Amino acid sequence: MVFTAQKGHNATGGSTILTLAKSLDPPYPDVAALVRDAGNPLPSNALNGSDWSLTDESTTARLRKLKAAGAPLGEYVRGQLYYGIKTGLNKAFVIDGAKRAELISRNPESAEVIKPFLTGRGIRKWDADAQDKWLIYMNHGVRTSHLPAVVEHLEPFRRELEGRATKQEWYELQQPQARYAAAFEKPKIVFPDIVKRPRFALDTTGAYSGDTTFLIPVADLYLLGLLNSASVENFFIEVGATVRGGYLRFKRQYVEQIPIPDAPAADRDAIAELVRKCLDAKGVGCEEWEAEIDGRVAALYGLDTATEM
Numbered sequence: 288m289v290f291t292a293q294k295g296h297n298a299t300g301g302s303t304i305l306t307l308a309k310s311l312d313p314p315y316p317d318v319a320a321l322v323r324d325a326g327n328p329l330p331s332n333a334l335n336g337s338d339w340s341l342t343d344e345s346t347t348a349r350l351r352k353l354k355a356a357g358a359p360l361g362e363y364v365r366g367q368l369y370y371g372i373k374t375g376l377n378k379a380f381v382i383d384g385a386k387r388a389e390l391i392s393r394n395p396e397s398a399e400v401i402k403p404f405l406t407g408r409g410i411r412k413w414d415a416d417a418q419d420k421w422l423i424y425m426n427h428g429v430r431t432s433h434l435p436a437v438v439e440h441l442e443p444f445r446r447e448l449e450g451r452a453t454k455q456e457w458y459e460l461q462q463p464q465a466r467y468a469a470a471f472e473k474p475k476i477v478f479p480d481i482v483k484r485p486r487f488a489l490d491t492t493g494a495y496s497g498d499t500t501f502l503i504p505v506a507d508l509y510l511l512g513l514l515n516s517a518s519v520e521n522f523f524i525e526v527g528a529t530v531r532g533g534y535l536r537f538k539r540q541y542v543e544q545i546p547i548p549d550a551p552a553a554d555r556d557a558i559a560e561l562v563r564k565c566l567d568a569k570g571v572g573c574e575e576w577e578a579e580i581d582g583r584v585a586a587l588y589g590l591d592t593a594t595e596m
Contacts, residue, residue, distance in 0.1 A: 346525050349590070353522055354546050356588045361543030363510070364503050368539055369470055371405075371496040372422065375451040375461030379444035381497075384419045386440070394436035400424045402471070403492055407479030407499035412515055413562075413570035415477050415488040422495050426463040427455055462498070471495045474506035476514070478542075481534050485523075487514040489566055501539065508559035508566075510547065515562075515577075516584040519545055548587040558583055 361368060374380040381404055382390075390397040404422035405415055423437055431438050441448070441458050448457040455461065464471075472493045479486055480499050489511055496502060503510075513519060520535070528541040550558075561580050565573040585591075 350522070350525055352590065353518070353588050357546050357548040359543060360545040360547055363547040364505060367470070367504055368543055369467050369502050369504070370462075370464065370539070371498050371500040371502065372424075372460060372464050373462035373498040374422070375453070376444060376447055377497075379441055379448060380423045380425070380460060382421050382423065382440075384421065387421045390436045390440060394434065396433045397436050400429070400434065400437060403494040405477060405490065405494045405496040405500060407481075407497070410477050410479050410486055410488050410496075410500060411570055412484070412486045413488055413565040413568070413573065415490040415492075415494070417492070417494050422497075424463065424468075424495060425459045426465045426468065427459050429459060431458060467504075468495075470502060470504035473504045476503040476505060476507070476511055477501070478514070478537055480537050481530060482537065483534055485515050485520050485535070485537075487511055501537065501542065508562040509550070509555040512558040512562040512580045513547065513584055514545070515580070517581040518584050518588050518590060522546075546588075548584075550587050554583065554587060 357363070382401075387401050390401065400423055402422045402424050403417040404420040405417055406420065409416050409418045409420070423441070425437070425441075438458060445457050451461055453461050474489065474491045477488055477490050477494075477496055478501055480501065489506060489508070490496075490502075491506070522545060523529070523535045523537070523541060526541065526544065528536045528538070530536050558580055561576045561583075564576050565580075
């Protein structure tokens with residue numbers, strides 16, 4: 288057994304072998320040859336205890352070093368790691384600036400329920416841009432008597448809206464995430480769920496975001512720098528948070544595991560200052576600052592930047 292994975296996660300080395308095999312259908316591949324070429328030997332204690340890890344010895348040691356550096360993100364943010372909104376029918380609830388202006392001109396109260404809207408594509412590393420997308424935020428129980436223009440806009444979609452899998456009023460969002468709607472209005476860290484490289488950004492516009500995104504309602508620049516670092520990217524790869532095509536899967540169950548070093552104030556401030564520069568530049572020409580962030584974060588994890596980052 289030489290697959291590389293953690294208990295409960297995808298197999299990194301196993302995925303490599305399956306990719307090389309192309310298919311497990313007949314005629315069957317030479318698994319022994321694939322393992323010889325792509326597998327990694329396991330340490331003798333790989334299956335000891337309940338928290339076993341099918342990774343090679345150097346990867347296991349690095350993961351243990353990372354996890355020893357601090358509390359997992361879920362604890363660090365006190366569970367404030369939230370899903371974006373699922374509309375149930377984007378073409379009804381997501382509009383552009385021209386439609387927004389039209390609805391407000393016809394019915395000024397419409398502005399109360401029209402919010403800037405972030406999608407996964409609009410979130411890049413260090414920069415979040417709603418790209419002239421707006422969400423008609425119709426939460427469960429919303430009053431419609433003062434929103435005639437919005438209701439008229441939604442009316443042509445009524446049959447499709449009534450056919451959604453969940454039960455709500457036809458003009459309401461499927462999952463408005465109303466219990467933490469206030470979190471969308473705050474400065475927050477936002478990120479897409481499936482990406483090639485980490486793409487964490489800070490949104491200060493009060494934008495709401497879609498179901499291919501997550502948010503952490505804090506304006507913690509130290510945390511933002513950490514999340515965009517090479518060390519965290521490698522952590523994701525090593526815990527098996529990957530999907531086909533070399534993409535990383537930034538789902539909650541993986542993100543909340545990220546160890547957050549309890550760094551001294553001077554280190555936090557230094558990383559935050561570098562992050563501020565990247566944010567001001569909207570991610571353009573930030574390579575030197577990013578390299579310094581990577582080095583500082585690796586040091587906080589106790590990693591050898593030359594070989595382990």
